Amino acid sequence: MNPPGRSMDDLARSMSSLARRAVEEYEPLVESIILDPSPGISEVERTLDGLLDFCFDPRASSLYRKLCRRYFAIDPTATFEYIRAYREMWDPEQETPRQAE
Numbered sequence: 001m002n003p004p005g006r007s008m009d010d011l012a013r014s015m016s017s018l019a020r021r022a023v024e025e026y027e028p029l030v031e032s033i034i035l036d037p038s039p040g041i042s043e044v045e046r047t048l049d050g051l052l053d054f055c056f057d058p059r060a061s062s063l064y065r066k067l068c069r070r071y072f073a074i075d076p077t078a079t080f081e082y083i084r085a086y087r088e089m090w091d092p093e094q095e096t097p098r099q100a101e
Helices: 008-035 041-052 058-072 076-090
Strands: none
Touching: 008 041, 008 058, 041 058, 041 076, 058 076
């Protein structure tokens, strides 16, 4: 049952609006990290952690993947964990790539 006064359409609009705001906030951070020749690991991870919640939105998902590609050059092992988290949350049908042993 829907909460009083809220339809599924209202909830979908709210989620879309929230994702749009998140993309507006995270896009400059992602671009800054990508352009930084030696970004801080904690900044990259904090940004990935925050973006993950919004990856239901294609624009947020694109930013997440873009930042993962940048992070791979810094820490491939940690990047695989972020890819795994993304796939578990947003793409459970996909097989996560195996980490090089």
